[in-house]
Amino acid sequence: MSFNEFKQAIVIGLTFDKPNVQSTITKVDSDGFHYSIGQNGNSKKVAYAVLEKSFEELQATNEFSRAWFKEAFPVVAKEAPCSFTTIGGLFQHFDLATYEKAAYKN
Numbered sequence: 001m002s003f004n005e006f007k008q009a010i011v012i013g014l015t016f017d018k019p020n021v022q023s024t025i026t027k028v029d030s031d032g033f034h035y036s037i038g039q040n041g042n043s044k045k046v047a048y049a050v051l052e053k054s055f056e057e058l059q060a061t062n063e064f065s066r067a068w069f070k071e072a073f074p075v076v077a078k079e080a081p082c083s084f085t086t087i088g089g090l091f092q093h094f095d096l097a098t099y100e101k102a103a104y105k106n
Contacts (some may be wrong), residue, residue, distance in 0.1 A: 003055050006094060021039035035086050044080045046087060054087045055079060058097060058106060064088055065103040073074040 001009075010033050014025040027034040032047040048100035050073055057072070059065040069084045070077040077084065093095040097104035 001094060001096065003052055006049065006055060006090075006096070008089065009094060014093075016089045018082075018103065019099060020091040021082060023086060027082050032088075037082060044083060044086075046080075050076055050089060051082070058104065063103050063105050064091060064097060 010025055010028065012028055015022055016024075021038075024036045026036050026043045031049075032045050032051070034043040034045045036043050051077055053072060054064055054069065056061055057068055064087070066077075066084050067085075088097065088099060090092050091106075092099055097106045
């Protein structure tokens, strides 16, 4: 699956598993997508630039780890740490990776 195919498959209403919860894509716009947080209607956004770099890391190293995510995107990792499991959950949903202790591997 190419990055563009992966990106296009992320559509409003898509529900996917994260390690301890399910999340749903709530909005898609030109520069990213929003995903649900918890049961109270809150959401956060993942920029496509972050998603693409994460996809490239998984493809190049066969791993997408929290350590790499924190180093590559320190502001995102601090302000929206759940974006790591959101991206990883999407990798898992599309059979690009499986979750193994703070990392998604293919």
